[in-house]
Structures are given as C-alpha cells and as structure tokens.
Amino acid sequence: MTYHRNFPDANLYVPAVASETDCFECGKYISGAGVEYHGHDAQGKLAAVYLHPTCATVVAQRLICDGYPNRREG
Structure with a gap:
C-alpha cells in the first residue's frame, strides 16, 4: 500500500x-x-485499486468486520 500526497x-x-483516476x-x-x-x-497479475484516504479507511473497516470474525473459516 502506498500513500500519495498528490495523487x-x-x-x-x-x-x-x-480506474487509475477514480476511487474504487x-x-x-x-x-x-x-x-x-x-x-x-483474475489472471494472477499484480493489479491495484486506488482510493481516497477516507474511502480506504471505510474499505479497511469493512474488510476487518467481515474477515476477522471468520478468520478461521476455509
């Protein structure tokens, strides 16, 4: 993950x-x-998503809420 001051x-x-210009x-x-x-x-190649810093925190929190309680599944 990389933070860019001026994206x-x-x-x-x-x-x-x-998109390389719009928030995921x-x-x-x-x-x-x-x-x-x-x-x-999907082809296994390195790819990126780009986010506003605030949106990144929202995505991160959602991943934690979904993933952490189920971390021992599958």
Missing part, C-alpha cells in the same frame, strides 16, 4: 483493476491525496 501527479507503476470505493475522481493498494487480478 494526480503520482507515478503509478501497477495497472488498475478498474466511491467512484469519484481522486483530485488530492490518494491511497494505492496492490493485489492480484
């Missing part, structure tokens, strides 16, 4: 899963600070 000027080396969570354009999070796409 529009950031050097993004990993292709986006969806809310879908709005990222005009200031942004967060880059890496994972893998």
